[in-house]
Amino acid sequence: MELGLKGKVAVVTGAAHGIGAATAAAFCKEGAAVLVADIDGPAAQRTAAALAAGGGTAVALAVDVTDEASVAAMVQVVLERFGALHVLVNNAGFTRDKRITRMPVEDWDAVVDVVLKGAFLCSRAALAPMAEQNFGRIINISSRAHLGNPGQANYSAAKAGLLGFTRALALEQGRHHVTVNAVAPGIIDTDAVRRLPHFEKVREAAEKTTPIPRMGVVEDIADTVLYLASERAGYITGEVVHVTGGRY
Template structure:
């Protein structure tokens, strides 16, 4: 960090995968990190990794699609770690299906967690950022924002997060707050394992097939995405806002 002040970060969906890797990376850079997920107990492994390395972390249980829970969670973070001025909107779920099979519940669940969750978290944290004259909001989009068979709901929210990000950049920039999005390609997580299961493929074979289509000839790891998020969350990214960075091992067109 280029500042002696320990800034507080909130990472949603941080019990595992990209969120956990991001929380650990931000803590290694000197941030106090609120590890937020649906179940507080599930956050303990990530918190343990951070504290064992000498960092400060707090496990917080929260349904990001519930405004009351979000407000309570952010208040808890502010009281116990300090005002949250870095927010990583990573919480997400999959309810994949072809359009004619997709239920209204499948659609609403994905919309509520990804898009409404990012809105509620940003709204709850932005006051702390404005007061501090410094803020970083990083939201997780996806290469699926470009369209992906069987993911009408997921593609829609990931594209929506890009518009949300650009709007926040315009609204909050004058207060020292930047907003950017990271759009991963194929990354090895529990979510991609479930996708492999959905299409009836062995996960190792699924990864091999994906790697063959990626210019760098490998699939992504959560740490690859955490590296990009850490840049956007840092002091040196103050003149970078409203951007969408595809982290996919090569161009997607």
């Protein structure tokens, strides 16, 4: 299937590692130019260099998605380097898991900020060039945890909030031919998940309880993002695609 991504310009936040890095690689493979935006500048440089070595067009930038000035600079850099901004993937995120009775305010704020404030700031900055082009794709990486997970009140709230944000933006921005969708991954095998002290239990549970009996891989998410970003998905907006192996 021709996705029409050749020559398009994509910004992927949190693209130094994991799902974001795989998504950046998938865009490069389709001939899109990618800004690898991540708070971990050196890792973003390594990821972009690897993509460029493989023949892709990728530039790294140290960006904190929770910082308004940093996000404004990100959009400025992408417009200066590539002359357009067609796709934004709001992927930066992390967990700070604890039962609510033991959850410090700092852990609540950090997770809500990176997921919600980050998506707000990046989308707001990206929408001006998208509206001007009369074309845009915003894809927000939510999580199956939007349904609610014990020990993840902050993360579940933020990822559920991201779905409301997705729908509101879809309603606002359709007239500019900007689509806004969310992808809700299940358990995906990334370093972030492998670092969990109970990783083996997580993997075993995924294999036992998921209709497709395995953990997800980063390409499962990257391929879904690619489709939503493509010319083929121009009449899909305000949707949530669960990529969970059927575990809902």
